[in-house]
Amino acid sequence: MIQALLGYKLGQSQAFDEAGKRIPVTEILAGPNWITEVENQEHFKSIQLGFGTIKNLSKAEIGHLKKAGLEQKLRFLRSFTVSEIAETEKPGSQIAVESVFAAGDTIRVTGTSKGKGFAGVVKRHNFRGGPRTHGQSDRERAPGSIGQTTTPGRVYKGKKMAGRMGNDTVTVRNLKVVAVDPTTHHITIKGLVPGAINGLLIISKEPAKTKKA
Numbered sequence: 001m002i003q004a005l006l007g008y009k010l011g012q013s014q015a016f017d018e019a020g021k022r023i024p025v026t027e028i029l030a031g032p033n034w035i036t037e038v039e040n041q042e043h044f045k046s047i048q049l050g051f052g053t054i055k056n057l058s059k060a061e062i063g064h065l066k067k068a069g070l071e072q073k074l075r076f077l078r079s080f081t082v083s084e085i086a087e088t089e090k091p092g093s094q095i096a097v098e099s100v101f102a103a104g105d106t107i108r109v110t111g112t113s114k115g116k117g118f119a120g121v122v123k124r125h126n127f128r129g130g131p132r133t134h135g136q137s138d139r140e141r142a143p144g145s146i147g148q149t150t151t152p153g154r155v156y157k158g159k160k161m162a163g164r165m166g167n168d169t170v171t172v173r174n175l176k177v178v179a180v181d182p183t184t185h186h187i188t189i190k191g192l193v194p195g196a197i198n199g200l201l202i203i204s205k206e207p208a209k210t211k212k213a
Contacts, residue, residue, distance in 0.1 A: 002089060004080050004204035005030045005100055006051035007187065009111065009195050015178060015188070025178055026193050028109075030203055031185030033095040036068045036077055038085060046081050047089060050074030052200075068092045076200055098182040101203070105177040110202040111195035115167035125160040170194035174206060 007030035015025045037048035050065070052075030057065075065074060069092035089095075101107065121127040121143040130139035143162065147155045178188040193201060 001084060001086055002047050002049070002080065002082060002095060002100060004049075004202060005033050005095065005097065006049055006076055006078055007031070007201045007203055008052070009193060009197055009199050009201055010186075011197055012192055023178075023190050024192055025188050025190055028187045028189065028193075028201060028203065029185055030101075030187045031095070031097045033097075034068075034070055034072065034074060035089060035091050035093050035095065036065060036070065036074065037079070038089065038091055039079075040085050044081070045083070045085055046079050047085065048077055048079040049095065051076045051078075078202065080204075096182060097185050097187060098180055101177050101180055101187060101205070103177050103179055106206040107175050107177060107189065108171055108173040108204055108206055109175060109189070109193040110169065110171040110204075111193055111199055113166050113168050113170045113194040114196055116165040118163065119165035120162045121160060124162065124165045127160075 007028045010027040010029050012024065012026050014022055017023055032051075034050045035047060036050040039046045039048075050070070050072070054073050054075040057073050062073075064077075065072065116123070120141055122129050122141045127141075127143065129141050130136060130144060132140055143160075146159055146161065147153075172191065172193055175193070176190040178190050180187055187203065195201065
C-alpha cells in the first residue's frame with residue numbers, strides 16, 4: 001500500500017485547535033498523484049508516482065507516461081518502496097489524498113530548503129565573531145583560527161567554515177495532519193516545512209514505533 005504522496009507547498013498560515021490555542025499550519029497541494037510504474041518482484045516492490053504539470057518533456061519521458069496510459073505531462077516522478085501492492089494500484093490510476101492521509105495522522109515531510117548563497121560563519125554556523133574593540137574593525141565576523149600546529153599540520157575534515165548555505169534536502173518529522181480536503185487535494189498540517197512556495201514536497205507516513213522488549 002502506498003504510504004506517501006508528492007505535493008506543492010502552498011503557504012504558511014495559522015489556525016486554532018479545539019482548545020482555542022493558535023497553531024502554525026502549512027497548506028500543501030498533494031494531488032492529483034498518478035501511478036506511473038509498478039514494480040512487483042518477490043524481494044522488491046515499488047510504486048512510482050507522478051505529480052505536477054510541465055509544458056515540455058523529452059521523448060523518453062513521454063513514452064514512459066504513455067506506457068502507463070497517461071496523457072498528462074507530469075513534472076515530477078518519484079519511486080517509493082512498499083511492503084505490498086494492492087490490486088487497485090495499477091499504472092495510470094490516480095491516488096486520492098483521503099485514501100492515504102487522514103486528520104490526526106503523524107507524517108514526515110521532505111523538501112529542499114531555501115538557498116542562501118555563499119555565507120560566512122556567523123550566518124551559517126551562528127559564530128559569535130571576534131572582539132569589536134582595540135582597533136579590530138575588520139575581525140567582527142571572521143572565523144578565527146581554523147587549524148593546529150605542526151601536528152597534524154592540516155585542517156580537520158568537517159571544520160565549520162564559510163560556504164554555500166541552504167539548498168539542502170531537509171526532512172521534518174512527527175508533524176500532525178490537521179485536515180484533509182478531498183475535493184481540492186489540500187492537506188493542512190501543524191508546523192512548518194522546508195522550501196519555498198510551490199516547492200516539491202514528499203509527504204509520507206511515519207512508521208509505527210515498535211516497543212522494545
